[in-house]
Amino acid sequence: MSYAYLFKYIIIGDTGVGKSCLLLQFTDKRFQPVHDLTIGVEFGARMITIDNKYIKLQIWDTAGQEAFRSITRSYYRGAAGALLVYDITRRETFNHLTTWLDDARQHSNSNMVIMLIGNKSDLESRREVKKEEGEAFAREHGLIFMETSAKTAANVEEAFINTAKEIYEKIQEGVFDINNEANGIKIGPQHSPSNSNLPPGSKSPSQSSGCC
């Protein structure tokens, strides 16, 4: 299945906020309560539709620990969207958002769409960060905001898809130069003159995930 556009995303935020679980829920529609620590950067992909157009999302899930920053900084470049995740049950993950945002803004292209995500909304009883605080932070820094639960899948689809919609609108408005790959956007292969000879063994671009 060919796509009209390909968007590249990164998922960033402190360790243990549920970045890998969000990706797994989005690509495989399942939840894994015990997840190994992400080492370096892992990869997932899924096809969505916006405006009756197929859009392929390539998502890089980054390790949250400081020790991995030397790797993850490379992935900011060339991303069209970023999901910046914190854990509503751990105040410190919210307090670190400014550092993450500075790092992202410094190393990414200026048009990158950033979605702020307060994850683990199912753990209402252990909540430490009010929803209003997330909203205020997003407003102050020009981000989109959502609370999600990778466990119950609440808002997970929406988080990924709304980010894509925002990028799509920016393309329509001409903000993103789609011919500049550094923006993290590619035009689908049907626009390419030689799409008939796919390389042998190339993976089906339908819903798939794996690690890179």
Next chain:
Amino acid sequence: MFGRFSTALQNAVDVLAPPPPLHEDFAYHWKKLIRDYLDATNGRRLPVELTNIPARFEQILKILAREDQEIEDENRPGPCLEYLLQHSLLDLLATLASSDEPPGTRQYVFQFTSRFLNNAKMQQIAHTNVFQPLQRLVSQCDGTAPGPTEFFEVRFLLSLAAVVRRNPSLVPVFTCGLENSEASPERYRRSSCCSSEQSCLSSSCISDVSGTASSSQTFQNLIGAQISSRSTTPHNNPLFTPLVTSSRSKSVRLVVQPEAACQDCQAVSSSSSSDDNKSLVVDESAQFPLLDAAISYIQSPDCHVRVKACQAIMLLVSIPDSRAAEVIVSDTLLLSRLTARLCDLYHCIPFTTEPGAIDDMHVSWGLDMASSDVLWAEGSRQLASFLAWYDFCDQVIAEAHSTIGQALAWEIRDKFLSEIFVEDTLSQPLAITLLAKMFKVASSRLLNEALSEWLVGDRIVKETPSSKNPTILRNLLSNWASPRTDLVLETLRFFEVVLDKSDLKVLDALMFVYLDSYSFLDACNNLDDTLEETIDPLQIERIVQSFVNLVPVGLRVNDDGGYEQYVAESRRQYSAVLSSLKGVPVANPTPVRPQNELSACKTRRELFFEGPFLRTLFNSLANIPYQAYEVNLELTGIVSKVCLRPERSVSTFLIESPFLKLVPEADTLHSVLHRVATLLASAVIARPDYEACLRATRHRLITEQPQPPSPSKAKENEWNLTFENIVVIEELCKELAAIAYVKYQHRANCTSKLPIKITDT
């Protein structure tokens, strides 16, 4: 009533037959694993997937994870882990991986070990019965056998690299003089000085059931010492005793540490006496097999494997430890392999690659795998591989310990740039395009410095007009006069990129070193007046008009406005240039030479030489009537970039020259442009319809309508070219007038006490 009874009954059952403790469960699965192994290898060659071995691994990991969750004292291993340590289970697994019996086992061992590492604590890794098997496993990873196991091997290396990156005090454990042979005698000797027992499948596997392994001998003492002293490689550490029989020949390298690194190393290891500015790395036993193993996978045909290997390399080079950095620079394959791959990938780029494809391509190493998704044009895949690898090197230089970053930047300068881009290569348009791309995308400070040094040399030597030594810069400048339009164009674009980079060293070599002494000024100039800061609107107007008037009146077509149309764009560009000069005072960026030094010029004067760059630029401008339109257009881009430089000497020489008396040998921008404009005018002025032709040409060029040259009308094409060049010159003069306006307006605003009202046009 009944409920209470059943609870009591359950309690009684639990007392009589409680669920087996975790460690018993663990031992059970382990013994079963061994039994499965023996069954599977007993004559039959069953693939591992048809045995219970994968399921046993899974069970064992689950039990370890559960124990980890339940454990209260984090510093003491739980009974399952204790069992794993005491019975050298990882050592057995390393042997299993080595034999790969039953077929496919190897992959499961690496998978198991990766996950074990991802959850392990530092104290566990430092245990003799853990790090030794890990070293054995590392030595089994050499990237020589592409296949399904490769991915699990490299993921294991990445997991281990992550452990070491998080715990730099483990570096000594993994930078030992371990030879890569499994049966290396050194290894055994070193092991014995750590008083650990050897275990191998034959001796302890079967007896494992009866538990013959001796009690755990930990490396805690060593690690404790490491942490407390924060010195990463104590000299009395048995791990660092030189191995007499080391077969590996080493090059002794003098590691010069940059200041930043030096401060760092003093902070980290103040107790280490050899940590001075220059430390001689002669530790014959030091090696970093983990890094060398990761490097061996960078050429894998599988991009997933390559990216994981790169991630592992990135983690290890960024360990904040100056000793580790020295070992990596001196005793691993990092510098040579990374640079060699850059050379190899460069040579793979087909000659037919379109320069446009190079300009448009944006790749970064980490997104390498995405390339499988994209259908590249001819040659683009090779190009993408090269650029992705260049990006990786750039990022390594940016992220690595500064000792490594500097060493790699120099290695790339000496072994890639200097060896590939030799005289012959510098006359190939594709090579020049790639050079321009490399200059453009380089982001790390050290790589940019290395590029600059390659281009203009370590030390700037002022050349004379008669200098004939074939430097890189001279070779590139000689391309400007080439009859090959594509070569000229690509070279001009390269210089445009270089000027955009604004590297002061390069600008010094191109211009400043020749102009900063103001030796182009005749001695009769009153230097105080010449370098006067204040400037009034009348002077600005005179300077602006000096450019506008370069084009003879008869050739000027002012239909679409004069220089004013360029002012806004020039102002934007000038602000960009100024903002790129961080920390340099904007009003007067170049300190003016003291007066007495200038006076000295009066007594004994050397002939003025504007330098090879400006001379080539003037020559090319003079050649405008005989050059292709595209070349001339590109040339005007260079001229305006040069004129936008805020340095005072550049402005004085290039922009103010009509109002100064210069030494007789000095050619100026004004005189060159004036000669060209006059020459072009004389060529067309005899034609009665020249004004109409000029208008038509202007209209065509500005609306960017292509006019394909028709071979039947050679004469007409020649005329077209002349008219096109007139338009180019006129527009260039307007742009230069606008630049002059913007610059002097800026200076006036900065220096005048009374604000000068300058109307924006």
